[in-house]
Amino acid sequence: MRDDRPAAPSGILLVDKPGGMTSHDVVARARKALGTRKIGHAGTLDPMATGLLVLGVGPATRLLTYLVGLDKTYLATIRLGAATDTDDAEGEVTATAGEGLVAAVTDAAIAAGIAQLTGDISQVPSTVSAIKVDGRRAYDRARAGEEVVLKARAVTVSRFDVLAARRTEHLIELDVVVDCTSGTYIRALARDLGAALGVGGHLSALRRTRIGDFDVAEAVPADAMDAGGLLDAAVVAARVMTRLDVDEDQARDLRHGKRLLGAGTLAGRGHLAAVDPAGRLVGILERRGADLKSAMNMPPEESE
Template sequence: MNPLNGVLLVDKPVGMTSHDVVARARRILGTKGIGHAGTLDPLASGLLLLLIGEGTKVSDYLLNGDKTYELNCKLGVATDSMDITGEVLREQPVTSSLEEIKAAVAKLQGTLTLKVPLHSAVKVDGKKLYEYAHKGQTPEPNIIPDREMTFYDVQLIETTMASASPSGSTNVIVRMSCSKGSFIRAWANNLGEDLGCGGTVEGLRRVASNPFTVANA
């Protein structure tokens, strides 16, 4: 029997880690030769590319490809992880109008210099940032690096203002594409900072990883 080779498109559900998906695929397909191209956090859902056998040879190509996401950003909250799973640093009412929110979203395109999330694999002093977080340590703010990140085709899909929301929160749904090394959490955090109220990722879905889309998963 010929070994399995290729790229398997998976629509990862919320709650599973990328490693969980790989482990399940290894059991189902009966092979250990499986990796993935681009981690998705447990909070996120959507397209995860599994590389099987000879498929691992295209890993660099797929990892370097641009990706497209649909972001649910909750305004009025800032957390240490820049997503809803983190410790809340501050909460305050959203006073921006819909037009001000639209303008702030439209401005956050192109190559931006943003602060890297604390809960990330970026290394500082030889240690990954998430290792500091897991040990309850926080590096000095001035040593958490900034990074150039590129976002494009940023589209505001939907806005739920606090006055119309049963939970009293303001959420924006934004679709965007980004280059390798760009953090959607950093984008959401920066949107909140620009609006003066804080912002954090409440939901995230990867809908494309060039050249594949989640519709084909």
């Protein structure tokens, strides 16, 4: 008997998250708009933050593993002169700079402080981050009044540039652009810059504009999500890794768990996106010696 039901949606959706919504709120709205519960995201944004959120829909959620670790770009505003318990403007002020200290901070001192936070650095994430500590989110423990001590982690900040600066008697606001590796906390950069300058600092605005090769200019508003905005899984995979076109026999072998013998020399290093003659993503391949094998397979269309 013919099944005339529409195919379940599948693909990657780029969303421009507004302020005041959690990433989970966006996912919940997408589930309603697209009529499916199978939706995940590649990296959260704080409720205060706006900008690019990458959603995986249907079988394409399997691709999110390969998108989470991509480099990112942020536009941010850092407020120097006060520290907060969350390292951003949503927290309670815990300290303010004494009289005259902010005025004594020179542009050269700011530049030197930023230089120390650029390149390969060791960063302690914010206490209210989503990092899990013994199975619970750090922010849940912090809000419950528990003492949270997070370990420093290695991150890379490849660009940390000041776009504009505004001064008052008690505060300095810096509009900055940051290019960084996944796992970098911009709140922590604001906190650490303020601490280095001896005046305290926190984040007052944040917008994510890029994840890997994906720009917020491509994103749809959170109130305009629909299946028409979905990017095909094969197209997305080919934007983040090398595309390898396979024939029908090779596609079938890969889907059945077989290796492509001797095919490991077909392209450069890293994962490969295997695409069949119909333009469908078969899966993500990795090298095993001289061979290629599937690290992740997409389900065939008839089972989606």
